[in-house]
Amino acid sequence: MTAKRIGILTSGGDCAGLNAVIRAVVLAASGRGWTVVGIREGTRGLMARPPMAEMLGVEATDSAMLRMGGTILGTTNQGDPFDYPMPDGSKRDRSEEVIEGFRMLELDALIGVGGDGSMAILRRLAQQGGIPLIGVPKTIDNDIGLTETAIGYQTAVAVATEALDRLQPTAASHNRVMILEVMGRDAGHIALATGIAGGADVILIPEIAYDFAAIAAHLGRVHSVGRNFALVVVAEAVLDDDGRPVRQGRGSYGGIGHYVAERLSRDTGAETRVTVLGHVQRGGAPTAGDRLLASALGVYAVQLIAEGRFDRMVAWLNRQVGDVPIQHAIEHYQAVDPDGALVATARGLGICLGDVPGLGDLPGLAE
Template identity: 65%
Template sequence: MTKRIGILTSGGDCAGLNATIRAVALRARHGYGWTTVGLRSGTLGLLERPVEAVELDPDRLDAALARQGGTFLGSTNRGDPFAFPMPDGSKKDRSGEMVAGLKGLALDGLIGVGGDGSLDILRRLLAPSKVPFIGVPKTIDNDVANTERAIGYSTAVAVATEALDRLHPTGASHERVMVLEVMGRDAGHIAIAAGIAGAADVVLIPEVPWHLKVVVAHIDALRAAGRTSALVVVAEAAGQSDDPAEPDSDAPAHGVGDWLARRLSKATGAEARATVLGHVQRGAMPTAEDRLLAATFGVRAVDLLAEGKADRMVAWWNRQVIDVPLAKVVGRSRTVDKDGALVRTARALGICLGDKA
């Protein structure tokens, strides 16, 4: 009997998801003669009756799909199955409904592409179903534990670096301090990597406690040395330093980038402008690295199901594709090592991290 496996994408979108779906479908068909079913809208599709799913034809998943950002299956980053928000404001456990929908698809295995939160939910959701589950890490934040790379990170760094390349000449033309706020809900991987690649003067990340006065002193020193502009990269989770609040610039509506630009302008006397990349980092055409990662992860995920394995996540470690128990992934996070190679490199290049004068 031909096996049927499913694949869904969950959590925030990023570049490389379509390439992952394509790799899974191609490996399943050409490697094992299996059928692949794509589940639409992440876990939300499991609440529909009939379940929102489509059989994937590998012959129609051409190379153009691998170049496209986003996910043609759709995704969701809301609606915890175990505490699902209802119209009346209450929360309801709807995991049983989702499991019933999953069983109705008669799948022999499921591959879920998501970040640490999504993989945790999917793992718990599938436990009572007995459907073998394999996780594939994706997140632009690159903070999934026990993997050096996650799908989407490379593209996000490339987008942030290009933004710095574009901000530098406009900043220099008008003698401005240009502040770029990048994503990084809990970690500063995008900020530190793009900051080095884009030759930033200041990089602020949540892993390194920073002080506004140190940043101000660094920018003042640059100007004293003849520089007329400066580039500052700040991760969205870097916080607002430890300086006293100022009502005119610390309103809740202001993100850290806007806050920092206001404070720097006041403290240095230079004109400062903030740019918030936001979702621009998610929707780009995937880089070659993300496409390669998606292909290798997709193939390995199918192979794991073929080997009878379950409750594991594919990972990239020491230039190899490996697999690790999901129990060693969920509930953990891989943040920037404040004593690691990138932080040491940034300091060696004279980039200010806000903690030392």
């Protein structure tokens, strides 16, 4: 087989597991005698002249990479190359510069590691410039379609669950309702999984409308069985009473935890405290699950290049690694299914999802 020169970039928000997938691509490609070029700062690196890139050899991919958070290549979640913000405030289409950067590096294929937004941009660039593209799904939000999980999600859930574990003793010691606000963009996957794994009493996600009266009634039931505390997990995209998202700073989500705390304090008289995890969920060493997933997807991405199968996204399906058309994955946005298994699990555990007081048996007192 002819030796190939392939590029890899990470795009969008960072998450745990990115370095593990870079390592997997380098090792799998090197085993075939191929060369891997790491492109720095996503598509912005391809706009630079000369392009910001570096050779990635096996000597730089020891096992320490598996444990590293973030991405050694850097990334960006700003600056759509089709509508790129210029210093004078104008917008310009710089897509041809990105395509030219790919050609300047003399690459035979490109592996793009990103979420649905990054995938859409990279595919558009690939279609325009004839770039052989393979996508690798990563996002803590776990909202990319046609894959059961994406790189970074498992670590984000583990971090949030640990936070809930640490909040519980303080809640019990001080007779408080502890509210944990977690990330997830427009989907409630992190909140739902964290709430179940961490024994939350209430979980609020954007896919299920909530009513403060139902929440207050549930907290009353919790109190009536002798429990002196409660744990509430809130996804950042949950709307306020007027149906509006709560935002802060440059328009990003943030603040719904404090909004819920104020209402619950007023409605129930409970003493509430709020913890907003924010970007803590993105950083740190990836869990074993994310390391395994990243390794499997990275190796398979190289396999797809070897087979000449492009415009595909590697995916985890039915306990196996596989691939789907990138366009189909983008089109099938994966929010939480209100009728899905985890929602049913939460209800079966007696967790209140905000629409009705929790059904089933209430959890017993914490040990």
